[in-house]
Amino acid sequence: MAQLAATPGRSARQWTDLPERCLELNWPEIGVLALQHRVEGLLCAALTEAGCADQVPASVLSMLRRQAARAEARYRTCHDALAELAGRAPNLVSELVFFKGAGIATRYESRAHRMLGDFDLIVAEDRADELRRHLLELGFWEKPGRNGPTYFRNTSDLPEAGVEPACFDVHVDAPPKYNRTEVTRGPLWLSSTEPSVLGGIACRRLPVEMEIVELISHSSEHALSWIHVCVDDDVRMIRHLDVELLCEQEQVDAGRVGKLAQELGLTGEFALGLAVHEALRGGLPPVLEPLRPLVEPVRDLVDVVALPDGRLETWPVPLAERAFRTDRGALALAMMPDGRRHRDQWFHWRQGLLEGSEDVAAIAHRAEERVRSVLAV
Incomplete structure (x- = not known):
């Protein structure tokens, strides 16, 4: 799993010992990890490319294939809703800024290789009500969020087999979730965008350096959140493969990336995200190597987690190992007091966090203080 790449062919070439070891591996555990890291389609295609898919237990291979088909179906469902x-x-849609999976999925060799849960978009605050009205008229329901609502259609607590939900995760003015200040919600998120086309639909996109800042910062927001661990949404390899793919396919200016992280007020989140990427992938994308000095001061902070009762705790297992354990959720629940070790006591998918507040921003502020001396050089 750790050697999985954004293209199946490269994964197969890197798995030099896989054909010989295939029968020795714990494929049920690998299958669960693939689900948690959202790389089911990529793994399935890479196993086929390596010539050993038929050595994987049939139930695991069948699951990977079903998930690959779901990835395509989810993208199609969200895109069809966007077309509506x-x-x-x-005129409204042409001003919406799409980022993360909505735009990156088409960069993979197949949409089956990039599972997504929704289309992420940024909308200006003065057009958010207009967007809401249209989506409600199209049959969506609204779930409030910290940085804007999420709109769902065709969803239930027991979803119908074969029916994928259409979902738009709306970020009002800016993407940051926990650290929402005047700086992090600044005008750059909307004023620096570029015209784009999403499957024939006119819209806008972030410049590549800004998208990299967002992707990397977003990865730290999830990695440091207790509830995201509990719902298997803390460290997902697919987010980091997205970064690697962008760095390979676009001309990226690392200096511009670092400068944007400062201008957007996300220095702490960005430095932490780089440290998460290094722990998960064993290094940074070559083009981002000039930013490595940001990693060392914050490396230990990626093992801190914000709990909903206000505590900041340190994991007993380092991230480089924890990311490839399927029991991360159990480790997280064990941090809570006796009698409060159930996800449903703290979280409901339709309502979000039920009580308390996770101070993820406090960890990012620590990181920001530590990297100030690096940025001053």
């Missing part, structure tokens, strides 16, 4: 919205409000 564009048919009603083309």
